[in-house]
Amino acid sequence: MITLNKIEKYIDSRFQRQFILKGVDLEINQGDFITLMGPSGVGKSTLLNIIGLLDDDYEGQYFFDGQAVHSMKEKNKSALHKSEFGYVFQAYHLIDELTVYENIETPLLYRKVSSTERKSIIADLLDRFQMVAKKDLFPEQLSGGQQQLVGIARAIAGKPQVLLADEPTGNLHSSQAKEIMEVFRELNQAGTTIIQATHARENASYGNRLIEMLDGKISQNIVL
Numbered sequence: 001m002i003t004l005n006k007i008e009k010y011i012d013s014r015f016q017r018q019f020i021l022k023g024v025d026l027e028i029n030q031g032d033f034i035t036l037m038g039p040s041g042v043g044k045s046t047l048l049n050i051i052g053l054l055d056d057d058y059e060g061q062y063f064f065d066g067q068a069v070h071s072m073k074e075k076n077k078s079a080l081h082k083s084e085f086g087y088v089f090q091a092y093h094l095i096d097e098l099t100v101y102e103n104i105e106t107p108l109l110y111r112k113v114s115s116t117e118r119k120s121i122i123a124d125l126l127d128r129f130q131m132v133a134k135k136d137l138f139p140e141q142l143s144g145g146q147q148q149l150v151g152i153a154r155a156i157a158g159k160p161q162v163l164l165a166d167e168p169t170g171n172l173h174s175s176q177a178k179e180i181m182e183v184f185r186e187l188n189q190a191g192t193t194i195i196q197a198t199h200a201r202e203n204a205s206y207g208n209r210l211i212e213m214l215d216g217k218i219s220q221n222i223v224l
């Protein structure tokens with residue numbers, strides 16, 4: 001589904017070149033649940049952003065379902081990003097002024113999904129995450145775990161094939177973190193490919209592969 005060949009990302013300053021990613025080769029299959037681990041600053045978020053088509057300032061080859069992303073036109077890349085990827089962030093990134101319902105609705109408005117379909121998709125998600133009674137509350141009225149559930153609902157509302165999560169439980173208590181990982185497990189069992197970057201080793205046990213990074217490279221690729 002995703003093939004990365006010799007991905008390199010670097011920043012040039014006047015006197016030196018600093019590598020953030022250095023020769024990353026990676027094969028991701030549909031249905032994988034992959035955990036990226038490694039010390040802070042090793043390049044996990046950078047790699048997630050490249051995979052999610054949010055960063056195209058790199059060298060090397062990236063194929064998504066056989067399509068060459070590295071040489072794709074901006075317009076096609078943006079369409080691919082919208083249709084195939086959902087993002088979950090550590091700090092939730094919800095919009096404070098919008099209710100739970102409206103936060104989940106936002107990406108569907110961007111995608112010009114009809115009003116009837118939007119209602120039905122959001123009702124299903126609220127039901128699935130047991131948040132029906134909270135639909136008119138604002139993010140600050142929710143616990144961290146509930147805010148992250150809204151973040152996940154928003155990320156999967158457009159039915160992406162791939163869910164990318166950057167330290168998704170970083171701000172949560174262990175019981176809330178476990179709940180989020182259980183949701184990821186269910187999504188993965190229903191067919192969503194998941195790639196998460198995390199410092200929490202216990203989160204890796206929910207996935208089928210653990211990728212350790214060191215110095216901008218993949219140091220270990222372990223099948224669990």
Ligand SMILES: Nc1ncnc2c1ncn2[C@@H]1O[C@H](COP(=O)(O)OP(=O)(O)OP(=O)(O)O)[C@@H](O)[C@H]1O
Nearest residue numbers: 011020038039040041042043044045046047197199
């Ligand atoms: N646009 C940029 N300009 C300069 N340096 C950058 C840029 N983007 C990333 N970096 C640097 O690249 C390195 C990798 O950053 P990245 O956020 O990918 O690491 P990470 O493994 O996700 O870290 P953490 O676990 O702390 O989130 C860091 O040293 C960061 O400062």
